[in-house]
Amino acid sequence: MKSTASLFRALLAVSMLAGCSSYRPTPAAFHEVLDQPYRLGAGDRVRVTVFEQDGLTNTYSVDQSGYLSFPLVGSVPARGHTAQQLEKEIADKLRQGYLRDPDVSVEIDRYRPIFVMGEVGAAGQYSYVPGLTVEKAIAIAGGFSPRANQES
Known part of the structure; x- marks a missing residue:
């Protein structure tokens, strides 16, 4: 006991x-919540609008290598870029002999x-x-x- x-x-x-x-x-x-802009990566899908260029406006996916295949200019690096940085990158490539002053807009259509x-x-x-x-x-x-x- x-x-x-x-x-x-x-x-x-x-x-x-x-x-x-x-x-x-x-x-x-x-x-x-990190107060930083979203950085693109493989698997993201973006909507690229080139104003007054309907043939270039479309949705594009970032491939496994981190590139976006864009008409006329080919591969555009996207991995690690923000949507605004990608806008500038595409516009700069389009200025190189394709369009005089391209107005490009990029928005994320689907996140990876x-x-x-x-x-x-x-x-x-x-x-x-x-x-x-x-x-x-x-x-x-x-x-x-x-x-x-x-x-x-």
């Missing part, structure tokens, strides 16, 4: 101490997918949306699994 009471007290003390563990907030990067892996409810490929944070991506993937180590 005495050993049962001692065992009970020991278990009670351990459970009380476990409840005293300190709270560790998630790192800022976990839920922080993101991949959420690890101890989440449903790891896999998901659509990117502007403003997506790590926290939101994990929520979209079904949240952390019970085995997930959320401290590191």
Whole structure:
């Protein structure tokens, strides 16, 4: 009887101490939205409008090498560029013997997918949306699994 009471007290003390563990907030990067322009990469699809040039206005995909195949000028580097940088790049190439003063507009038609892996409810490929944070991506993937180590 005495050993049962001692065992009970020991278990009670351990459970009380476990409840005293300190709270560790998630790192800022976990839920922080980066205030930076989106950079293009393989798999993105952009809508390029060349005003008064209907034959050049179309949607184009960034290939696996990071280039956009554009009529008249060929391959245009897109990986790592913003939409505004790509506008300038296309306009500069069109100025080289094709159009006098091209007015080019680039907007993102479809973002490349993101991949959420690890101890989440449903790891896999998901659509990117502007403003997506790590926290939101994990929520979209079904949240952390019970085995997930959320401290590191």
